[in-house]
Amino acid sequence: MIIGQTHKFIFIHVYKVAGTAIRKYLIDNGLGVRGHTVYPQIGENNPHIKAADLRALIPAEVYDGYFKFAFVRNPWDFECSMYNYGVQNDFFPQHELFKSFGSFKRYIKHKYYKHLEWTQSDRYDPNWGQQKDFVTDKDGTVIVDYVGRYELLQPDFRAIRRRIGLPAETPLPVVNSSRHARYTSVYDSASIEHVARIHANDIAAFGYTFDGVQGQGEADA
Secondary structure (H helix, E strand, O other): OOOOOOOOEEOOOOOOOOOOHHHHHHHHOOEEEEEEOOHHHHHHOOOOOOOHHHHHHHHHHHHHHEEEEEEEHHHHHHHHHHHHHHHHOOOOOOOHHHHHOOOHHHHHHHHHHHHHHHHHOOOOOOOOOOOOHHOOOOOOEEOEEEEEHHHHHHHHHHHHHHHHHHOOOOOOOOOOOOOOOOOOHHHHHHHHHHHHOHHHHHHHHHHHOOOOOOEEEOOOO
């Protein structure tokens, strides 16, 4: 999470959605700082704090008065990126587990059955593990001002920069990207359906389909 006190903004960092590039842009250009340096109660090791948790920790006038934004990503693309990042980076906490699956489809199958177990738990929270959970309250109401799309990263971030008075034309750097084929090429019908079930709330909230966004083809997304 990054906060900009001069331009009055808060960036909620959803993981694997270009958040590292956005954070680097904001910090390197002196536009924002990590949230815990302003509000220590956030915690130094909490870069992906959710909007609802943040709202409970900082003054109401700051949360309500600042422009809050986040980015989300097509869930099928998100899972492909997550898997490849975990396999390719040995510092990733679950690196060995991800490698042990041997293939993306096995990773998704494992995650799907873990999801089914979770749905039967007394502690089941339908929003847990969803990108939606980063930007909504416990009732599912969006509590940020702007949710951009990874698929429209540069134009959406330009719109955000204009909204809060930042330089509009500097492109975002590419950071923490994983090497992998176009996500649509690694799926079969079973894994497509598994992700649809795992990320049902994200798909409903943000209108994603396997190859794009509802009413919008892959080439336009």
